[in-house]
Amino acid sequence: MREEFIETRNYIKLNEAFQGLKDLPASAPKMGLGYGSFGLGKTFSLEKIAFKENAILLRAVQTWTKSSLLTELCEELNIDTQGKSSNLYRRIVESLLADPQIIIVDEIDTLLKSTKYEVLETIRDIHDETGVSIFMIGMEEANAKLKKHRHFYSRIVSFVLFESISKEDIEKLCNLSDIEVSDDLLRYFHQKYPNLRQITVLLLRVEKYCDMNDLESIDLQTFKSSGAEYGDNKQ
């Protein structure tokens, strides 16, 4: 099985959202939010986009405070991390004004608590002063939780809902495999397995089975009789 990056429906949507934010005029708010369930390729899509757009990708953690966010941003911008928060903030703003870069914050859910309110406010300040696009990614509840912060929510102009994997995405993945996967098996994968991680594992098992039995293609019936669905130990 070849390993290549698949441009899934969700990735394409996310990419379009980024391009949309980049095209907005300087005076308009340019915040974006992507949300969806686990295993839909959010983080991997972000990696790809961060690499493509040369963006700063930060992963929010429970221990983040205002100063740790600023220090991390300074490190990413390769500027001095010494001094008070106000000094760090000033340096970040100057750096971003001189050389704008998109900022992406992954796992935004960790900041949507009452104790982390000031971290969100710092992000808003940076956005307002520099005008750079800021994109946040979180779980399904992130959208509802952000609505509570109304002044923050009003700045979000681009929403991307990560949907479950489409049949076309599964087809793209199966095309990378060395064996031919029949239509009924594709449909079965689509109905039963909602994420690509699981399907990759199944395909690897199926490839092994086909290699041992000299098969070049597989359909649903052979798949079920092969025992590949439950691994080697379960039948």
Next chain:
Amino acid sequence: MVTINSNKIEYKNKFISKTQKMWNFMRRNRNFRVADLMMIVDDTNETYFYSYINALKKAKYLQVIKNAVAVKNREYRLIKPTGVIAPIFSQKDSFVFDKNNMAYVHFTKKRKELNPKYKALKEMLDFLVSNKKKRVKLSELMFPFAGETSFTKWSKRFQTMKLISKIKTTDEYKKQERWDRNYLKEDGAFVYRVDLKLAIKLATHLSNSEELIVETYWKTDK
């Protein structure tokens, strides 16, 4: 009529080197699989990937978490995230240079034995260090090189790297006649002053099989 300000923010299209792209991914994903790295940074050929990863591994930036026959399936951990700028490497001269902390890591292939070329040199340095010799004659240094015709070459190298240097005499009368009388002699042979600190340094390099570093002491650009 509503007019929209079309002033966009210009994100600069900076040139980012291949190593920088790989380094960025490694910093964000401290534990990573080579195939994942290759999937994200897809504009680089495989050989370049492997050579950069190997160089970082040898310089102890990366640690192997899971080994596999296929390089793609290997997993690594970045244990020295020194900063934003990617360390540069040279496979030919086997070194990694890190601009973040201005560190230079030289790695050589580990040999079981020291290069035979340097065995005599190691023996001579050990003799100097163990006897704490401050003054020597060339004839005293010659014994490890017995049977070799290259001692003249070596003696010149010792003087180039200032391991040994002639001692000037203070005798005004002798200075006026021949040049060689300006330097101290004993029984008709020159006496040399030994730089013991340098001798210790060189001996340590040789015991670590770092011959290339030792070579730099006499390969100076003049």
